[in-house]
Amino acid sequence: MHRFSGAFSGTPMTELVSLSGIRKNYAGVQALKGVDFDLKAGEVHALIGENGAGKSTLMRVLGGETAPTSGTVRLYGRTVQFSGPRDATRRGISLIHQELALAPDLTVAENIFLGRLPRIINHRRLRKAASEILGRLGFAIDPAIQAGRLTVAHQQVVEIAKALSNNARIIVFDEPTAVLANSDAERLLAIIRELRAGGTGVVYISHRLNEVFELSDRITIMKDGAHVETRQTSAADVDEVIASMVGRRMSTLFPPRDGRAPGRVVVEVRNISRGQKVRDVSFSVRAGEVVGLGGLVCSGRTEVARLVFGADRMDAGTVELNGKPLHLSSPRKAVRARIGLVPEDRKEHGVILDSPIRINTTLAKMRSVARFGFLDVDKERRVAASLGAEMHLKAESVDAAVSSLSGGNQQKVALAKWFHADCDLLILDEPTRGVDVGAKGEIYTLINDLARAGKAVLVISSEHQELFGLCDRILVMAEGAVAGELTESEFTEQHLLTLAMTGSTRERDNASQ
Template identity: 55%
Template sequence: MTAFLSLEGVGKHFGGVYALHAVNFEVRAGEVHALVGENGAGKSTLMKIIAGNHQPDAGRLRQNGEVVRFRSPREALGQGVALIHQETALVPDLTVAENVMLCQLPGLIRWAGMFERARGLIQSLGFEIDPTALVSSLSAAQRQVVEIAKALSLDVKLLVLDEPTASLAPSDAERLLGIVRALRERGVGIVYISHRLDEVFNIADRITVLKDGSVVDTVTPDAISMDGLIRLMVGRPLDALFPRRENVAIGPVVLDVEGLGRRGAVHGASLQVKAGEVVGLGGLIGSGRSELVRLIFGADRADTGKVRIDGKNVTPKNSGQAVRAGIGLVPEDRKGQGAVLSMSIRINSTMARLSDVSHWFGGLRLAHEKRTVADLMARLRIKARDMHADVSTLSGGNQQKVVLAKWFHAQGKVIILDEPTRGVDVGAKVEIYTLINDLAAQGMAVLVVSSDHNELIGLCDRILVMGSGHLRGELQGADFSEENIVSMSLGLGIGQAAPAHHAAANHPLPSTI
């Protein structure tokens, strides 16, 4: 069968750095071809060549057997090839219909016809979204649907999906996979890029593994195991994903939260975390997990309750007070809230404790600052040109390490990590898990929020579960499973949830890689 689009010996370099080496890759009509690999493996460069954002320095592209060259995304769209990024490229202040038809708006707009056309495209994907609603009012899942509808309005034949479910709740992610299946049935070719290997095994017809800019292998899901795929990607087995914490002494209670609440978001939550302990905070998306940790950190003001550190009431009214009390937060949105992307690694990694690198009269101790940042970069294995590189130039995993470096340097007593490995490849995940263990070994109290239940199971000593803004209860090691986390989040007893997932305790596959 002739591939709809094929790449033959494609190479690409940026300066002296080669991003792709002689890559052969093809996608057939009506096929989901997954593309996996660590951050920096070349996935982004490959998909941008397919979509016309980059032109190859070597090799060629063929479409239905004929040599083609896409000089721009517009040219690629004209040939039925569309790329949908993880962070959607919609105009938030325009309506759903305007965004769907954005690439083909006429000079004179027939509004009723445009709204009807957009509604029909969205309904064909199994969703009901008001075409007159502003995109700014939509959920992440709805925005993804609008992006796909926009591509379908252009009669797309090949769709490149970059981490389409990274920010979606499990239920929304499953609905999106349903859309992918439906598009495959229509004969649309799909390039599916994801760190979530369970999705890849669920949806892909073929899987191509990239490493260091080269194709390692192309396999079918039924011909390889999860462990085998991970070995192809990173050269390490699945059981090495969660480094063991050994001989860590659990000390006294450091973080003590009592009756903390905010109207409409969190209702009287109480919890404790001890020195040297890693405690998970699980539950379904929208259960109130992030809202609770924002209250603990003072990012939002609590209406009720107290936060104590080492028995002392420090209930913060703002984040500055929380930092001074010894509380650090690695937020879910590392790009928007965790780091200043336009500033250097040097500035980002010391900003939470400037007193350590400053003179008493306010000037910087430049030599000491340089040594401090160099030590942090070595300790956290931050890969960058040098400490003066802007954080925006780093991979997702290295950006997250810079945010962690800030709190390593702050030397607080409590660190809260909200979705610490979202969008991070398996190699960087292992390094981040190791750093979390290091923080616990130093005697810090660690609270980890994650929608990846297997991450909580593999990393934590205890798992607290939230649902509808309430802290529902606690799971100990013997009761760790995805079913029990979901069951408790829904307000049911342990073991009462519908068996939508395999029990992670018996089938410990990571849901994201």
């Protein structure tokens, strides 16, 4: 692999940045409470904590996106005050946010060099330069394609390429692997190691603790806007770190499955197809059952969910709900049939960010909060408040905009909408993507409660341990088709990946011998 060099030629472990006593107040609320954080050249410093712990706010201070209420920022040994994000970028700092910030109508190449484009663009030269950076990352992405046409995973790669094009000395990665397949995530982690070897300082924010322990040199834990502790990763223990973050150990995250007894078939999917993306897929989900849909990114999992939900039209096949055939030509008809879908991209399709929590939570079943054909706002507030309490939603009020919430709480709002709709089948596509450990445990409990209440649940996840901890059985997809099914006794990484990568039940059986 090409070694990235020239980012910073200082002595390894030279301090690049030091944040001291950083406080940030928003309308009387203390988002940061005197936080200390530092980063050295040639290290990966992991920053972890629950959603709302203050990690992103602290990094926005580092990136010049927000000014601290008080405290000191020292960069390369000198005290600085950023005039804005561009100032921080010019000084060698790049932030890669969890939520993508690409211009969808511009090409990949234009996005990578956005902000540095000349008045007269030599597109051939621009595409060549973009291809070189993407090639160094190991991804064959067409630099001439519009960024909005890329998958979410490839959009994340373009964000990373954009940061690398700045030859930054300091790079902040906020949940960079959340939407990447395992092979792509490993490729990214290898790139970060190369950056570290070249002297770049990396701040790594992730809820995937296996990555944190595999990659980082130090770990800083934040909670409720405050610094809890910083320790060498080599001296840290996963259970102790989780306990410092949320007050309980990892073994307690997944609720026990007792009380769940699969009953009648709720949904029967037979031979559905859509081009080469979904090929002759069949499966069923019973009442009180959680069925997983595993496989690599782009294996067809999300496409299956969209077909069942009526978001895309199938070329062939049938879907039956409670023994009756459905003709789902639109999501609206699916909702009327009592099918719900929490999509993988919650900000684009799962919630309306600028609307209040109360509207989002009742949107799928508005007639329940209407009176004589008119919206009863007081009833809407009561229903939203009840759902919020059930889901342990952290918000100032149900009138607050969803955009004001942390990622985990936004996901709870997306779930609350379908809880209120009382669906017979609920499809959850990456239900805990970008969600902290504590919120994950709460969402797992909610999913388990749905199954115990007799609902049929289909869970799509790239986190294998999530599938193993939640599901009664797992269907593994490869190249648009169901490669095989795993029962609980077969829940291993080896079995799942063998199916996902070879598409062969026979290969799986041979691998287990």
